[in-house]
Amino acid sequence: MTDLLNKHSFVELGARQRAKALLDAGSFRELIDPFQRVMSPWLSRQGVVPQADDGVVIAKGSIDGLPVVIAAIEGNFQGGSLGEVGGAKIAGALELAAEDNRKGLPTRAVLLLETGGVRLQEANLGLAAIADIHAAIVDLRQYQPVIGVVAGSVGCFGGMSIAAGLCSYLVVTREARLGLNGPQVIEQEAGLEEYDSRDRPFIWSLTGGEQRFNSGLADRYVADDVAQVQQTVTALLQQGVPTQQRSRQAEFYLARLAELDATPQIDPATVRALYQGERS
Amino acid sequence: MRGLQWFNALSAGATPVEGLPDSLKVADGVLGEQAVRFIAVVTDPQNRFPRARNGEVGLLEGWGLAKAVDEAIARGDKRPIIAIVDVPSQAYGRREEALGIHQALAAAADSYARARLAGHPVIALLVGKAMSGAFLAHGYQANRLIALRDPGVMVHAMGKASAARVTLRSVEELEALAASVPPMAYDIESYASLGLLWETLSVSQIEQPTPDDVARVSDCLLNAIKDVDGRDLSSRLGATNRAASSHVRELLREQW
Numbered sequence: 336m337t338d339l340l341n342k343h344s345f346v347e348l349g350a351r352q353r354a355k356a357l358l359d360a361g362s363f364r365e366l367i368d369p370f371q372r373v374m375s376p377w378l379s380r381q382g383v384v385p386q387a388d389d390g391v392v393i394a395k396g397s398i399d400g401l402p403v404v405i406a407a408i409e410g411n412f413q414g415g416s417l418g419e420v421g422g423a424k425i426a427g428a429l430e431l432a433a434e435d436n437r438k439g440l441p442t443r444a445v446l447l448l449e450t451g452g453v454r455l456q457e458a459n460l461g462l463a464a465i466a467d468i469h470a471a472i473v474d475l476r477q478y479q480p481v482i483g484v485v486a487g488s489v490g491c492f493g494g495m496s497i498a499a500g501l502c503s504y505l506v507v508t509r510e511a512r513l514g515l516n517g518p519q520v521i522e523q524e525a526g527l528e529e530y531d532s533r534d535r536p537f538i539w540s541l542t543g544g545e546q547r548f549n550s551g552l553a554d555r556y557v558a559d560d561v562a563q564v565q566q567t568v569t570a571l572l573q574q575g576v577p578t579q580q581r582s583r584q585a586e587f588y589l590a591r592l593a594e595l596d597a598t599p600q601i602d603p604a605t606v607r608a609l610y611q612g613e614r615s
Numbered sequence: 616m617r618g619l620q621w622f623n624a625l626s627a628g629a630t631p632v633e634g635l636p637d638s639l640k641v642a643d644g645v646l647g648e649q650a651v652r653f654i655a656v657v658t659d660p661q662n663r664f665p666r667a668r669n670g671e672v673g674l675l676e677g678w679g680l681a682k683a684v685d686e687a688i689a690r691g692d693k694r695p696i697i698a699i700v701d702v703p704s705q706a707y708g709r710r711e712e713a714l715g716i717h718q719a720l721a722a723a724a725d726s727y728a729r730a731r732l733a734g735h736p737v738i739a740l741l742v743g744k745a746m747s748g749a750f751l752a753h754g755y756q757a758n759r760l761i762a763l764r765d766p767g768v769m770v771h772a773m774g775k776a777s778a779a780r781v782t783l784r785s786v787e788e789l790e791a792l793a794a795s796v797p798p799m800a801y802d803i804e805s806y807a808s809l810g811l812l813w814e815t816l817s818v819s820q821i822e823q824p825t826p827d828d829v830a831r832v833s834d835c836l837l838n839a840i841k842d843v844d845g846r847d848l849s850s851r852l853g854a855t856n857r858a859a860s861s862h863v864r865e866l867l868r869e870q871w
Contacts, residue, residue, distance in 0.1 A: 423863035473728035500721025
């Protein structure tokens with residue numbers, strides 16, 4: 336079984352299979368599974384067919400024998416967008432994990448992020464849920480690591496890219512993209528000259544997993560391989576909470592941005608050089 | 616400009632906090648007898664980042680907000696933090712994406728959330744637009760949200776033109792749909808129906824608040840500070856139009 340999994344692409348797995356692949360064998364237990372049919376109350380009236388799990392899988396189990404909850408977003412349903420139900424599943428699971436820790440139970444969390452961010456058909460309820468997710472990550476992170484994995488192929492955008500930035504550790508692959516604004520929206524708002532959403536090499540060079548790792552905006556860069564992702568997540572969980580949380584380094588980043596000549600347009604090498612100097 | 620007007624009106628006589636980007640207005644002042652820190656994001660035509668000159672929350676604003684809030688936490692007096700919200704959007708640009716604007720906004724959300732967890736009452740006062748990532752970074756982590764009742768006050772995930780493009784609709788179709796689906800709407804009354812606001816308030820001159828407007832809003836802010844009884848965001852749950860958010864949490868707890 337392990338040999339078979341070793342040859343498996345992680346990116347090609349669906350959300351449920353990804354969660355299973357990370358958990359100790361036989362420990363996977365899904366909460367609010369698709370048979371309970373807790374679906375979006377907002378989609379059908381807009382002519383969109385809802386999905387029985389609303390595109391989010393919440394699984395409890397263990398990694399390395401210790402309790403963990405995994406929230407996996409299904410990138411194939413509505414672009415991994417978060418609506419009210421899917422968002423509440425993630426936020427609620429993280430809230431309960433924090434509660435566990437206050438009771439002495441060391442539940443950790445892993446977020447498998449394949450998402451365009453807010454589901455526009457549920458706009459303000461998606462946004463509110465994402466604010467809840469941010470709040471819950473910051474709370475749980477005080478006790479245990481919250482690990483974000485952006486494997487691809489959807490990538491991680493919108494309010495959920497902020498969630499990725501709040502994680503204790505962030506794991507990316509070559510297939511990952513990470514950014515606040517989707518390329519189409521930037522082009523719409525700022526024009527083709529600023530951002531050409533059809534120029535794929537350009538977009539990957541700025542927001543791809545390799546670039547994010549090389550500029551210090553991700554912690555681990557792994558191959559698209561189930562065993563590697565699993566081993567990396569396990570090792571990070573063992574490390575416990577980081578000494579320096581990336582989202583708490585305002586002085587470092589403000590100092591770096593002050594050194595940048597912001598007049599010319601930017602290229603990937605400039606970002607790497609700017610952020611990868613010696614850290615304070 | 617509303618954000619700046621309300622910042623100036625509420626923080627009259629307050630001590631400005633220095634050492635922050637020019638696009639941030641931060642001051643330590645009082646509401647009644649209560650010492651508070653006011654924070655606003657404002658326009659800065661000289662901003663080094665051209666895509667962040669109109670009050671957008673960009674790289675400097677995200678990291679700068681984090682610094683401003685962290686300093687308030689470091690003082691140790693748990694003073695309330697008042698976020699005055701008038702943010703048209705996050706900054707959309709090549710420099711922003713390349714330099715990790717998502718991380719800058721995460722820093723701001725992180726600091727506001729930690730302030731709340733540390734026992735600072737955090738209150739967001741919506742006087743203009745509260746859009747998407749900009750609102751997530753500046754205001755949405757507050758214990759209590761207060762909105763002024765006015766057509767120019769709106770909360771949304773995306774501007775209309777972009778939302779129409781992404782959902783493959785015309786702006787007219789989007790508007791028609793928004794009228795019948797409360798979370799899709801752009802107006803503050805529809806937003807209020809989601810249960811996320813603690814209070815809405817009318818004023819006589821939202822663009823240039825009168826002394827009476829300022830007094831009423833100050834009272835409302837003080838009441839909100841007194842009302843804060845927890846450190847999480849659970850007080851936002853409970854509205855009929857957000858029933859699924861509560862239902863999902865109940866099921867998770869049962870099955871946990």
